[in-house]
Amino acid sequence: MQVLLLTGLGALFFTLYWDDNFDPGSRVLLTGASTGVGEELAYQYARLGAHLVLTATTEALLHKVVGNCRKLGALKVFYIAADMASPEAPQHVVQFALDKLGGLDYLVLNHVGGAPAGLRARSAKATRWLLQVNLLSYVQLTSCALPSLAASRGSLVVVSSVLGHVPAYFSSLYSAAKFALDGFFGFLRRELDVQDVNVAITLCVLGLRERTSATEGVRGRAQPWLAAAGPKAALAVIRGGATWASGVFYPWRFHLLCVLRGWLPHPPAWFIRQDLNVSIAAA
Template sequence: MRRLTQALCLAGLIGILAFYWRDPFDSGRLAGARVLLTGASGGIGEEMAYHYSSLHAELVITARKEAALQKVMEKCLELGARKVLYIPADMSLPQDPERVMQFAVQELGGLDYVVLNHIGETPYRMWEGDVDHMRWLMQVNFLSYVALASATLPALAKSKGSLLVVSSLTGKIPTPYTTSYSATKFALEGFFGSLRHELIMRGVDVSITLCILGLVDTKSAMEKIKGVVLSMPVASANEAALTIIKGGVSRAREIYYPWWVKPLCHLKDWFPDQQDWVLRSFYNYSRA
């Protein structure tokens, strides 16, 4: 009887673990889905474009570099996308978010997913008082996100769709050498967190998923931190892209990638001094 009880307890534990570790992602839900994806010419955005394509979605991709977009579009079609179009756009220009939205809705006939992923180039160094760059970066990394979300909400409300906002660990925890970038990501947290409340209160069935990413092995990120970051876990851009897509399908409130980002975010309120010391230990001060 004792062995039977132990076996039942073990089976129960395995069942509980299997329940929490299961992957509920239903890839079939993306077949034919209409997706607007920004920042798609490289890095995580490019990887997302390929994942969506292999799952047979319809895509409008956008970024500044037209030649790079064309190459991504060609590969998307090879991977199985039902439809792919691109539109070059510069998100530092206030009129471009509306132009991109109109193009996407017209060409796809509506929107099911809007993925806001683009970022402006910013130096990886200590704050030197460049307020003009801060204004420009806020336009690209924050205000254009607000403009795109506002412009696409009617289409998403009609389809009961999802808005995915790609953010960063630096939007939860201030880190060295990212002063301007961190400010823009904190702004995303405030705006889209408030917007989520308002949509629910108004009965608008549009989900907002905030995507909190750690250091990812994109070419631009690796070049920036060279010689400055001494040791920090680096995660896969391909896996980050898939995690974001899964979060949108499941209509998650937030997703974290890689796994250690979530506990680190929670620890900031419990052990702030210790966390700050650990963060600073990752960096080479002399190379900043």
């Protein structure tokens, strides 16, 4: 009971006073900024007075987001279109941000990708593509940005998924990449602590994809993975980075799901089919 009370009071304090920790003018590089949570993160950072570099694959969408950020009062906002499936893109993006902003206070890694249309879900080509976008590019961006973040005592914010903690059906490669992200950044946090490098790492766990996407996976039609979107999700991510929290769960109930995973590590196939409301015949 005492633990629950302290947790509740801590959450209340966190909600009321977190914004005191975010300094207007902080320099933020945000990936995956054109849609979904990334787009909302851009708008919330703009409202808080951040200086922004936004990146995503589609230039037209980025241009729209940049315009909206300026309407919200952002004094400095730049964009660079980049495809994280290219191994050269991460270094190019970080260098662009350093040139435009003069350094970084926040690196917010949010981009995501499922296998491109036309690729078999478990083919070698699809596997390489998915791991480059969802794992290796995160490592590359972090490596390139760490010197600047260390100089500013900055914060590294990683937007991940509950699939990095609880494996789900028909998401084996994607879940593997998210599990790897959790492991990499967890150990990197320890290494930085040992070396007295003052860079905070916040791992943000967002909600599951839509049930319809999983159902299509049963039937062999690949669908994108969708994370929780909207202002509340974006603010939860920003709060975590601003307060140097080690982890953020949104919605909060997914924290409980991760805890309960140990009680039912391998749900039976019939339970999964009932959950998705599909049958073998329908598949």
